[in-house]
Amino acid sequence: MLRSSEKRPRRAYRPRWGRILAIIQAGDDVPESGDDQRCGDSFIERGLECHKGGGAPPSAPAWHQQQPNEASIQAYRQKVARRSPGQGGPVSLSSTDLFITLTQGKYALLSAGRNPNNAEDMQLTNEQITARSQALHQDLVNSGYMFTPSLGKYGGETEDSFLVMAHEADTKEAIELGQKYHQDSIIAADSGQQQMIFTTGENVGQAYIGSGFDPLPDEAPEYTRIETEEGQSIKFSLRFDWNRLQKAIAKLLRYPRVRV
Numbered sequence: 462m463l464r465s466s467e468k469r470p471r472r473a474y475r476p477r478w479g480r481i482l483a484i485i486q487a488g489d490d491v492p493e494s495g496d497d498q499r500c501g502d503s504f505i506e507r508g509l510e511c512h513k514g515g516g517a518p519p520s521a522p523a524w525h526q527q528q529p530n531e532a533s534i535q536a537y538r539q540k541v542a543r544r545s546p547g548q549g550g551p552v553s554l555s556s557t558d559l560f561i562t563l564t565q566g567k568y569a570l571l572s573a574g575r576n577p578n579n580a581e582d583m584q585l586t587n588e589q590i591t592a593r594s595q596a597l598h599q600d601l602v603n604s605g606y607m608f609t610p611s612l613g614k615y616g617g618e619t620e621d622s623f624l625v626m627a628h629e630a631d632t633k634e635a636i637e638l639g640q641k642y643h644q645d646s647i648i649a650a651d652s653g654q655q656q657m658i659f660t661t662g663e664n665v666g667q668a669y670i671g672s673g674f675d676p677l678p679d680e681a682p683e684y685t686r687i688e689t690e691e692g693q694s695i696k697f698s699l700r701f702d703w704n705r706l707q708k709a710i711a712k713l714l715r716y717p718r719v720r721v
Contacts, residue, residue, distance in 0.1 A: 523676070524556040524557075524560055527556075529560065534561055534565065542629060543605045543606055544607065545605050546603060548605055549606040550602055550608075551607075551609065551610060552607040552628070553609065553690035554609050554687065554690065555690050555691060556691060559687055559689060563697070564652070564653045565653070566628065566652075567628070567651040568630055568650055569630035569635035569648060570611075570625070570627075570648040570685070571627055571642075571647055572622060572623065572624050572625070572647075573593040573623075574623060574644075576643045576645050577645075578645055579643050579661070594623055596642075597625065598625065601625065604634065609626040609687060610623070611625065611626055611686060611687045612686045613685045614682070614683055614686075630649065632658075635649055635658075636660050636709075644661065645659065645662055646658055646660055647660055648699065650699070653672055653673055654670075654671075655670075655671055655672065656668040656671070656709055657701060658709045664706065667707065667709060668706070668707060668708070668709035668710070669701040669702060669703060669706060671699060671702055672700060674699050676695075678696070679694075681696050683698070685697055685698065685699070
């Protein structure tokens with residue numbers, strides 16, 4: 462649930478590692494062929510990486526420390542590009558996709574959960590909230606948006622809130638969906654800059670602005686969490702300036718939208 466009363470950073474998402482290295486800790490005492498290469502006091506096959514000393518092999522880069530190449534970025538753009546009306550749907554993100562989303566992508570974080578500032582919402586049953594979340598998903602499908610389900614826990618809540626990351630989301634349409642489902646606020650982001658826009662209540666039309674994100678440990682009590690297609694559970698938070706409430710920016714567009 463995205464709420465105005467929290468006034469603290471939100472939690473976000475993020476990607477994983479690159480290539481796996483072949484590590485040889487010990488080789489043969491003598492070369493088996495002319496192609497073998499020396500590794501310390503031993504010999505190994507040429508082309509393999511020499512790892513001397515028996516220590517821990519070098520670790521792969523963490524999901525938030527990646528440097529995606531142009532091919533990965535283009536593949537991501539095609540993966541999350543807005544489709545024709547009625548052709549939207551859920552899409553899984555790799556850890557690399559998530560990193561690109563948070564640093565270069567355009568998206569909105571939406572929810573159809575209970576708004577604690579809305580008395581009528583607090584009277585809804587769990588079944589009604591589930592039905593409302595399904596209706597939000599269908600709205601995204603109808604609008605051609607690819608979206609990634611996610612979870613969040615904020616403001617001392619004891620249970621996760623169901624969120625959806627709508628890729629290539631138009632800010633105006635995201636605000637309309639926030640209003641339709643009685644949400645206190647939505648998050649709209651583009652190229653690592655984000656704004657939490659109030660869609661109902663006394664601060665409607667105002668926003669907290671921020672940039673960047675923070676990766677979080679597994680034990681973090683408040684977060685946004687995404688399950689990647691590799692099976693990794695990634696927690697993160699988006700950064701905001703909680704000391705400054707200003708008029709929402711109409712558009713944070715950094716690159717042309719693509720439809721496929």
